[in-house]
């Protein structure tokens with residue numbers, strides 16, 4: 001297997017600048033979003049240009065799509081989490097008349113000002129809402145948030161509604177009384193800083209979004225088309241023909257036990273998309289590829305899920321070894337997390353994904369993945385190296401790895417795993433068809 005795992009592209013700048021300062025990217029803080037500067041650097045480095053078609057198969061809240069659109073490049077983004085896909089859609093819809101949008105926002109804000117002055121808690125049946133919401137917001141704040149939501153939903157123009165609802169989504173964590181340790185809310189831990197006034201926070205958020213749109217539309221006279229599709233990238237992506245994609249860039253789920261469904265629980269409950277853990281599982285969690293133990297609990301995947309037969313023996317042996325160690329650790333600990341099952345399911349699903357990406361990409365095209373390794377229960381899983389090998393096994397001609405940064409180990413806090421001192425990394429996997 002030809003896999004230049006130590007070869008680096010030193011001329012790619014890999015600084016992770018805060019997306020929360022960049023126009024459009026800062027509209028919603030998605031806990032697992034990646035650096036837009038890296039996408040821009042890679043577009044330059046790989047000469048991705050107008051006329052090309054870019055694909056991000058795990059597009060999240062649309063970082064790649066926004067970068068492509070800004071550069072005048074057409075793109076497709078696939079995302080299995082319906083709410084997150086909606087965020088990406090709204091962030092990539094720029095066909096507004098700015099003067100009309102400004103006027104509609106002013107009208108809405110005036111209406112809200114009056115509405116929130118005379119708010120009456122009994123108009124909102126707060127006790128029927130999920131308890132999680134009542135733990136994360138004061139009753140007053142929750143009434144104000146619902147009042148804003150109701151006023152937005154009365155508007156006729158769907159794009160205007162979506163724009164305003166995204167502004168509302170963007171302030172949920174800001175006006176919550178609980179601390180947030182991304183990606184999760186901590187209802188029992190109160191915020192130390194003063195909580196902003198709900199309407200002021202909303203006005204500031206929507207004004208910032210309007211400014212961003214105005215700025216980028218001035219700079220970018222012919223933005224690319226961005227198509228966002230709710231779908232599963234571990235299955236056949238029907239609407240993409242063979243060899244259609246010139247360049248693909250993504251950050252797939254890491255094997256670090258982040259539950260992307262739970263990471264958006266506050267939003268899902270507030271917007272009434274789900275009202276219980278079970279409903280989140282049915283509507284979101286079950287649609288996502290396996291990357292966290294909350295997805296396999298009770299799924300009866302079997303005690304010893306095996307690596308799929310299509311994988312080369314070398315990779316199957318390696319995965320079997322890792323799963324064995326994870327299983328041994330599982331039975332030594334009280335939490336008994338199914339990391340062994342998650343690990344095998346992850347690579348089995350990633351095999352299908354790589355096969356599909358190989359089909360979609362044109363010969364000579366590149367597929368870049370930003371990805372971290374992990375060490376659940378102190379067992380190192382070199383996810384980057386293993387995925388590069390999987391890619392070579394489905395036909396990719398070249399696989400190179402560049403280490404982007406060393407990472408802290410979040411397993412201690414998130415997974416409750418025992419401390420370990422295995423150095424972890426975030427890598428860029430560069431695949432060529």
Ligand SMILES: C[S@@+](CC[C@H](N)C(=O)[O-])C[C@H]1O[C@@H](n2cnc3c(N)ncnc32)[C@H](O)[C@@H]1O
Pocket residue numbers: 030032033034057058059060061062063064078079080081084231232233234250251252253254260287288289
């Ligand atoms: C690391 S995040 C990507 C974040 C993205 N780069 C951004 O800037 O927002 C991985 C994403 O993959 C999505 N995902 C999980 N399973 C998927 C699947 N089978 N198909 C498509 N997307 C999926 C998750 O919901 C999550 O948003």
